[in-house]
Amino acid sequence: EDQVTQSPEALRLQEGESSSLNCSYTVSGLRGLFWYRQDPGKGPEFLFTLYSAGEEKEKERLKATLTKKESFLHITAPKPEDSATYLCAVQAFNTDKLIFGTGTRLQVFP
Amino acid sequence: GAGVSQSPSNKVTEKGKDVELRCDPISGHTALYWYRQSLGQGLEFLIYFQGNSAPDKSGLPSDRFSAERTGGSVSTLTIQRTQQEDSAVYLCASSLEVAGARQYFGPGTRLTVT
Numbered sequence: 442e443d444q445v446t447q448s449p450e451a452l453r454l455q456e457g458e459s460s461s462l463n464c465s466y467t468v469s470g471l472r473g474l475f476w477y478r479q480d481p482g483k484g485p486e487f488l489f490t491l492y493s494a495g496e497e498k499e500k501e502r503l504k505a506t507l508t509k510k511e512s513f514l515h516i517t518a519p520k521p522e523d524s525a526t527y528l529c530a531v532q533a534f535n536t537d538k539l540i541f542g543t544g545t546r547l548q549v550f551p
Numbered sequence: 552g553a554g555v556s557q558s559p560s561n562k563v564t565e566k567g568k569d570v571e572l573r574c575d576p577i578s579g580h581t582a583l584y585w586y587r588q589s590l591g592q593g594l595e596f597l598i599y600f601q602g603n604s605a606p607d608k609s610g611l612p613s614d615r616f617s618a619e620r621t622g623g624s625v626s627t628l629t630i631q632r633t634q635q636e637d638s639a640v641y642l643c644a645s646s647l648e649v650a651g652a653r654q655y656f657g658p659g660t661r662l663t664v665t
Contacts, residue, residue: 445593472650472651473651475653475654477656482658483658483659484555484642484644484656484657484658484659485594485642485656486656487653487654487655490651490653492651528593528594530594532651536607537582537584537599537601537607538584538596538599538607538610539584539586539594539596539654540596541586541593541594541595542593543591543592543593544593
């Protein structure tokens with residue numbers, strides 16, 4: 442069964458304190474791994490798609506990496522506006538749906 | 552341009568009543584998805600449309616749930632005889648019909664069954 446596990450469930454950081462969020466997955470043939478950001482009361486906002494092991498993508502203070510079993514979302518020198526829930530999802534080759542993890546709730550304090 | 556829109560944004564209903572949730576996808580997006588997000592849980596897939604047909608209904612939790620899409624655009628998710636466990640945020644997403652395409656999400660409809 443396709444499955445996504447995210448850790449930690451919650452993360453509190455001081456502004457400027459870099460860290461990483463983990464997304465472990467099992468899937469019957471990975472078509473893509475997706476990272477989304479979700480603010481309270483809003484729908485998920487797309488961040489990145491990674492397609493193959495070794496791939497990396499960056500956007501401002503965020504960098505996503507992918508191996509055959511997990512993905513990391515690295516946050517460098519976070520700011521309070523980076524506070525949100527970060528969701529990881531996988532899409533298998535034989536389907537179009539996304540399988541989501543339960544997310545990591547990030548809080549960045551000034 | 553306009554994103555995915557959903558209505559209503561909030562819906563409070565009594566147990567046993569039927570509800571309809573609406574999704575307007577991004578213009579030109581042929582693929583449309585419904586997900587459900589319950590408190591403390593991840594997004595749960597419900598159903599996927601390609602055009603007006605639904606090749607994957609595997610996530611619908613019971614026969615009280617149904618969905619349709621007309622004109623390759625607007626979709627309606629209907630829940631009959633609502634139960635308290637149906638309380639959740641219902642999210643709609645749309646995408647181009649391309650393998651691995653990103654899904655654009657709407658703001659969701661928060662359903663509360665009392």
